[in-house]
Amino acid sequence: MAKAYDVITFGDTCVDLVLTDRDMMPEFGQKEKIIKDYSIEMGGSCCIFASQIAKLGLRTAVLGKLGSDELSGIIKSTLESLNVSTQYLKGNEDIKTGLTVVLNKIVDRGMLTYNGTISAAGIDDFDERLYLNTRHFHIGSYFLMTGLQKHYPFLIDRLKENGTTVSLDTNWDPEGNWDSGLWDILPKIDVFLPNENELMAITQKNTVDKAIDKIKDIIPVIAVKRGKAGASVYYEGKRYDADSLNMPVIDTIGAGDSFDGGFIYSLLRGYSIEDCLKVACICGSYSVRVQGGIKGQALIKDIIFAAEGKYGLSIKV
Numbered sequence: 130m131a132k133a134y135d136v137i138t139f140g141d142t143c144v145d146l147v148l149t150d151r152d153m154m155p156e157f158g159q160k161e162k163i164i165k166d167y168s169i170e171m172g173g174s175c176c177i178f179a180s181q182i183a184k185l186g187l188r189t190a191v192l193g194k195l196g197s198d199e200l201s202g203i204i205k206s207t208l209e210s211l212n213v214s215t216q217y218l219k220g221n222e223d224i225k226t227g228l229t230v231v232l233n234k235i236v237d238r239g240m241l242t243y244n245g246t247i248s249a250a251g252i253d254d255f256d257e258r259l260y261l262n263t264r265h266f267h268i269g270s271y272f273l274m275t276g277l278q279k280h281y282p283f284l285i286d287r288l289k290e291n292g293t294t295v296s297l298d299t300n301w302d303p304e305g306n307w308d309s310g311l312w313d314i315l316p317k318i319d320v321f322l323p324n325e326n327e328l329m330a331i332t333q334k335n336t337v338d339k340a341i342d343k344i345k346d347i348i349p350v351i352a353v354k355r356g357k358a359g360a361s362v363y364y365e366g367k368r369y370d371a372d373s374l375n376m377p378v379i380d381t382i383g384a385g386d387s388f389d390g391g392f393i394y395s396l397l398r399g400y401s402i403e404d405c406l407k408v409a410c411i412c413g414s415y416s417v418r419v420q421g422g423i424k425g426q427a428l429i430k431d432i433i434f435a436a437e438g439k440y441g442l443s444i445k446v
Contacts, residue, residue, distance in 0.1 A: 132261070132262045132263060132264050133188065133259075133262035133263075134188050134189065134190050134214070134259070134262055134263050134264065135182070135187035135188045135189065135264045135265060135397055136179070136182050136187055136188070136189045136190075136263075136264065136265045136266075136267060136393065136397070137189070137190045137191075137192060137217075137259060137263050137265075137266055137267070138175040138178060138179055138189075138190075138191060138192070138266070138267040138268070138269060139175060139191075139192050139193050139250045139254065139268070139269075139274060139277060140173060140175050140176050140179070140191040140192060140193040140204075140218065140250065141173040141174055141175045141176065141193075141227065141247045141250075141269065141270035141273055141274055142173055142176060142191075142193055142194060142195055142201065142204050142218070142226065142227060142246040142247060142250075143172045143173045143176075143204075143226065143227030143228055143229055143242070143245070143246065143247050144169060144170065144171060144172055144200045144203055144204065144226060144227070144228055144229075145168075145169070145170045145171070145172030145228075145229050145230075145231050145382065145421065145422065146167065146168075146169055146228065146229070146230045146231065147167060147168045147169075147170065147231040147233050147380065147382065147420060147421060148164050148166075148167050148230065148231065148232055148233060149164065149165055149166040149167060149168075149233040149235070149380065149420060150164040150165045150166070150233075150234070151165075151234055151235045151236070152234075153232055153233075153234055155232070166420070168420045168421050169203070170382075170420075170421035170422060170423065170424070171203055171204050171207040171208070171421075171422070171423060172227075172229050172231075172382070172383075172422060173204075173227070173247065173270070174269040174270045174298065174300050174383075174385075174386045175191065175267065175269040175270055175386075176191060176204065176208065177383040177386040177387065177390075177422040177423055178267060178269055178298075178386040178387075178389050178390045178393075179191050179208065179213050179390075180207075180208070180211050180213065180390075180422075180423045180426060181386065181387045181389075181390025181391065181394075181412055181416075181423075181426050181427075182390045182393065182394055183211045183212050183213045184211060184390075184426050184427070184428055185390065185391070185394045185427075185428070185429060185432075186429065187394060187397065188214075189212075189213045189214065190213065190214035190215075190216070190217055190259075191208055191213055191214070191215060191217070191218060192217040192218065192250065192254045192255060192256075192259075193217075193218055193219075193246070193249070193250035193254050194218070194219055194220075194221050194224060194246045194249040194250050194251075194254065195218050195219065195220045195221070195226070195246060196220070196221060196222070196224045196225050196226040196245065196246050197220055197221070197222040198225065198226055200226035200228065201220070201226045201246065204226070205218065207423070211423075217254060217255075217256055217259075218254075219254060221246075221249065224245055224246050224249050225243070225245040225246070226245055226246050227242065227243060227244055227245040227246045227247035227248075228242070228243045228245065229241065229242045229243075230242075231380075231382060233380045233382070233420075235378060235379070235380065236378075238380070238381065238382070242273070242303075244273060247270065247273050247274065248273055248274055248275050248276055249276065250274055250276060250277055251276040251277065251280075252276075252277065252280040252284070255284065260287050260288060260290075260291050260293075261291055263288060263291075263293050264292075264293060264294070264397060265293060265294045265295070265296065265393060265396075265397055266284075266285070266288050266293050266294070266295045266296075267295075267296045267297075267298075267389070267393060268281065268295065268296065268297045268298070268314075268318075269297075269298045269299075269300060269386070269389070270299075270300050271297065271298075271299040271300065271309070271311060272299060272300065272301070272302040272303065272304070272306075272307075272309060273300070273303075275309070278309050278310045279310060281310070281313075281314050282310075282313050282314055282317065285314060285317045285318075286317070289317070294319045294320070294396075295317065295318055295319050295320075296318065296319060296320040296321070296322060296389070296392075296393055297314070297315075297318045297320070297321050297322065298321075298322040298323065298385065298386070298389050299311065299323060299327055299331065300327070301327065302330070305330075307330045307331050307333075311331065315344065315347060315348060316347045316348070318348050319348075319349055319350060320348075320349070320350040320351075320352065320392070320393065320396065321344070321348045321350070321351045321352070322352050322354070322385075322388070322389045322392065323351075323353060323354070324353065324354040324355070324356070324385060325337050325353055325354070325355055325356075328340045328341075328351075328353055332344060337353060341353075341363055345363055349364065349365075350362065350363075350364050350396075350402065351363040351364075352388075352392055352405075352406060352409065354385050354388055354413070356373075356381075357373055357378075358372075358373070359371050359372040359373045359410055360373075360388065360406060360409065360410055360413070361406075362402055362403070362405070362406045364402045369402065369403045369406055370406075371403075371406045371407045371409075371410045371440075372410065372439075373410050373413065373414045374410070374411060374414035374415070374435060374439060376414045376415065376417055376418050377417075377418060378417045378418075379417060379418060379419055379420050379425075380417065380420050380421070381416075381417050382420075382421060382422045383416055383421070383422025383423065383426075384413045384414075384416040384417050385413065386416075386422065387412040387413050387415070387416035387422075387426050387427070388409045388410065388412055388413035388416075389409070390412055390426075391405075391408045391409040391410075391411060391412030391413065391427070391432070392405050392406065392408070392409035392412075394408070394412075395408040395409065404442060404444075407436060407439075407440050407442055408432055408436065408444070411427055411431070411432050411435045411436060411439070412426065412427045412432070414435075415427035415431055415435070429444075432444055
């Protein structure tokens, strides 16, 4: 019997207020400066990932908490407009919506985050019917969603008993500890999706090669994001590389999450690991063309076009 969902994820539900100016440099002392642009978008690594997966046609659900304010309304309406199921997102009047102020300088960015609904997600948001009805479970924002950390070992084991595969993108640890129970679940992960800096910080190694050596025997698939240099995937003792596309960069918010979405989509579609990497790079590259995390995301037609032009790859949809 077919499972109800291809992919589920706990939502790090938040809104991004993106302030954009290549020369932006805030100063205290009540100094006021003018910026070139701003936008208000649905943010959150997992929510952006879910958006990309849904745009590629997979049945997707986001679990977790919403506040009762207008910002949570943006999140809910955005997800629903993309056909992402929100039936497992629970409203809570006592929690303010998570908010990230992004200082976007195009070539780099800084972020200030109020956790709110981001860290409010808990095991009570997981409906037990999902154990039998989920093909794939994605974990993101590991270090921000603190209410889930101690529950992941049990949750992953139960899901995998029913054939669910599991991916992980930790994102950055704002406290700099890079553990919080992470090493208890790494051996349970099927696909690990860090960027280079996250990988080295987690493994406490000073090169990517040394970091890979430390974890290659405990995680089957490791896809490492390298920004504009593309990405590499390590699988069954081999390394595969793919370049990013040459796209005009407006901002890089959500590019890594869109990469994750493209990789997991391809994996669930049965593509080879090498082709999963190529599709993931296409998704990550398309994301940077438009301000915000989701508006520039690739559709199937974009992937077909880019895969043929960039890699000579024929994608079956």
